[in-house]
Amino acid sequence: MALRVVGVDPGLTRCGLAAVDVETNRRATLVGVTVVGTPPDVPLDQRLLAIAHGIDAWLDRHGPDVVAIERVFSQLNVSTVMGTAQASGIVIAAAARRGIPVALHTPTEVKAAVTGSGQADKAAVGKMVAKILRLDSPPRPADAADAVALAITHGWRGAAPGSQASASSHGGSAGLTGAQRAWAEAEAKARRAGTRRAR
Amino acid sequence: MALRVVGVDPGLTRCGLAAVDVETNRRATLVGVTVVGTPPDVPLDQRLLAIAHGIDAWLDRHGPDVVAIERVFSQLNVSTVMGTAQASGIVIAAAARRGIPVALHTPTEVKAAVTGSGQADKAAVGKMVAKILRLDSPPRPADAADAVALAITHGWRGAAPGSQASASSHGGSAGLTGAQRAWAEAEAKARRAGTRRAR
Numbered sequence: 001m002a003l004r005v006v007g008v009d010p011g012l013t014r015c016g017l018a019a020v021d022v023e024t025n026r027r028a029t030l031v032g033v034t035v036v037g038t039p040p041d042v043p044l045d046q047r048l049l050a051i052a053h054g055i056d057a058w059l060d061r062h063g064p065d066v067v068a069i070e071r072v073f074s075q076l077n078v079s080t081v082m083g084t085a086q087a088s089g090i091v092i093a094a095a096a097r098r099g100i101p102v103a104l105h106t107p108t109e110v111k112a113a114v115t116g117s118g119q120a121d122k123a124a125v126g127k128m129v130a131k132i133l134r135l136d137s138p139p140r141p142a143d144a145a146d147a148v149a150l151a152i153t154h155g156w157r158g159a160a161p162g163s164q165a166s167a168s169s170h171g172g173s174a175g176l177t178g179a180q181r182a183w184a185e186a187e188a189k190a191r192r193a194g195t196r197r198a199r
Numbered sequence: 200m201a202l203r204v205v206g207v208d209p210g211l212t213r214c215g216l217a218a219v220d221v222e223t224n225r226r227a228t229l230v231g232v233t234v235v236g237t238p239p240d241v242p243l244d245q246r247l248l249a250i251a252h253g254i255d256a257w258l259d260r261h262g263p264d265v266v267a268i269e270r271v272f273s274q275l276n277v278s279t280v281m282g283t284a285q286a287s288g289i290v291i292a293a294a295a296r297r298g299i300p301v302a303l304h305t306p307t308e309v310k311a312a313v314t315g316s317g318q319a320d321k322a323a324v325g326k327m328v329a330k331i332l333r334l335d336s337p338p339r340p341a342d343a344a345d346a347v348a349l350a351i352t353h354g355w356r357g358a359a360p361g362s363q364a365s366a367s368s369h370g371g372s373a374g375l376t377g378a379q380r381a382w383a384e385a386e387a388k389a390r391r392a393g394t395r396r397a398r
Contacts, residue, residue: 044291044303045292045294045301048288048291048292073281081284082271082272082284085281086285090289090292093250096244096245096248097248097251101244104243
């Protein structure tokens with residue numbers, strides 16, 4: 001019985017949405033991938049509404065067991081971080097409305113999970129994602145590759161023994177200030193070491 | 200015919216919600232005020248769900264003509280800004296789902312509108328809000344005073360000639376990167392001049 005994971009890379013212009021089935025033997029199969037979002041010249045309320053409609057439709061279509069979303073850091077990309085955080089809030093609330101647990105993962109965690117290195121670049125992540133999913137090339141649209149990688153990352157954790165408990169404890173950790181601080185510190189450290197996200 | 204404004208001071212722990220009727224002669228009447236939110240130890244998804252349910256109920260109950268929400272700056276209160284931005288995203292999407300225009304106002308704008316000074320402290324804002332609304336004391340809960348002040352600020356703009364156009368152009372300005380940048384710069388300047396928000 002596979003765990004269906006929806007991965008979300010939040011953003012206003014490009015919000016990547018993926019659905020991946022992960023079996024207990026770690027075999028992962030791509031169910032679907034898309035990008036929703038609006039150009040920067042659209043009013044903010046309409047941009048957030050597009051994200052809300054997009055995630056609602058994606059969750060209703062794929063009925064995931066868990067939603068894995070990229071953890072947004074206030075330190076990164078200051079010019080776009082507010083919109084990204086607003087989008088992530090809408091996605092998390094959409095999952096919570098449906099009783100679907102939410103897990104947050106950092107970009108470094110995702111890179112490490114799919115490539116073995118927290119410093120991997122976008123191309124390396126795309127290649128490994130294709131290999132893991134038995135595809136001829138990285139999934140398209142390329143903007144959604146991070147969402148696919150997020151889903152795999154979480155599915156591999158979720159597919160480990162005690163999967164559901166693991167998923168919900170990750171969802172729960174979203175509210176733990178101590179855990180958030182620990183991640184933020186780890187991320188800041190990784191960033192200082194030169195692991196900037198190429199965006 | 201009064202303009203009904205819902206004011207929202209976004210936050211995860213205390214999200215202030217107000218409803219104020221503002222007539223074309225600037226007379227403002229408090230319709231209702233409340234605070235929704237959850238303690239920091241509640242998981243993030245449940246915290247955001249509480250905000251979503253709270254704003255949905257408030258909008259359905261009061262049926263406002265416009266929603267005025269505090270503009271969140273990434274520079275302010277780094278430790279809480281992500282949660283505040285996530286909450287604001289949910290509020291803006293809730294209004295957009297209902298076709299209600301959204302306007303964003305900075306704390307400095309709100310202070311200037313109700314007290315005449317962008318440097319006013321919380322007590323001065325509370326006193327003026329009480330006076331404007333013909334109340335014996337500042338509205339309670341006190342955590343919602345900013346939401347009430349936001350609603351008055353927007354109502355006074357909205358009650359000026361060309362009210363609805365003004366409201367929607369403010370809503371529209373939410374998406375204008377240039378305008379956002381201008382506000383951010385003005386706010387940063389005000390902050391450097393010592394106008395920190397007492398929170």
